[in-house]
Amino acid sequence: MNRATATQGSDQGGLPYALAAYGIWGFVPIFFKLLVSVPPVEVLAQRILWSLPLCFAIMVFRRQIGAYLAALRDWRTLRILLVSSILIALNWLVYIYAIVTDHVLATSLGYYLNPLVNVMLGMIFLGERLSRLQMVAVAIAALGVALLLGGALETLWISLTLAFSFGFYGLLRKVAPVGSLPGLAIETTLLFVPALVVAVYYVAAGDGVGFGSDRDITLLLVSAGAITAIPLLFFATAARRMSFAVLGFCQYLAPSIVFLLGLFLFDEPLKPAQLVCFLLIWISIALFSFDIWAKSRGARVTLTP
Secondary structure (H helix, E strand, O other), rough: OOOEEEEEEEEHHHHHHHHHHHHHHHHHHHHHHHOOOOHHHHHHHHHHHHHHHHHHHHHHHEEEHHHHHHHHHHHHHHHHHHHHHHHHHHHHHHHHHHOOOOOOHHHHHHHHHHHHHHHHHHHHOOOOOHHHHHHHHHHHHHHHHHHHHHHOHHHHHHHHHHHHHHHHHHHHHHOOOOOOOHHHHHHHHHHHHHHHHHHHHHHHHHOOOOOOOOHHHHHHHHHHHHHHHHHHHHHHHHHOOOOHHHHHOOHOOOOOHHHHHHHHHHHOOOOOHHHHHHHHHHHHHHHHHOOOHHHHHHHHHHHOO
């Protein structure tokens, strides 16, 4: 069997996990819509609190506790993860806020932009180079964002915050010498005490809308941990079993589902500026994905005897 065939087989083995991860992330807005009565900060705190025990359970099952403890003892890794934990907390908070305030389309745009932001950050901080077609794709995406300055400025900050916070988060996690799950566990460990303080405050306030006020709400808040950890586990499995190029195509599934949910399920109005921006982003993604596919195909042909 040649190498091209082996790669294709590996992609097929990882594809169900990739589709599961991005599918869950795509439908997550429905989950957070059920928590619209709970303050976003409390939802974030509960998400952090319930993610940690689940992460530990999965690490025990996968025998990754050693990697978790080793990273905790490495001061350089710990400093990187401290910053990344702040970035992911900001990303989660803005995302939850956007969902419960009926700005689902803005979140979709943010995660469509994220891969292009990753490219830009890689070029600036990692010395990566763009092909001409990739530079054209990034320019088209930038034009789309610029159009929002005139037609949808009130939600542009949501999209840009999501894209750049997750972009810088990914950049830090790329240089941090720790796996996906142990890294997430350390991040939630670092955030655990602040999250606990926030959670205790809201319970003590007794406003009757958050944790402990209603059985269904309480169960939803507890399940936020699974909503966080399970798709990440699927993603980590997919990343090990398939090529980066194919995984890159799959990442657009989540914002596409979110876009359709915002438009048809949540009946959000699509402003002309937003529509044009989405069209330009889709063109940009198509060009960028084609460039990656063409290079991947060329590499496979070269490797085939």
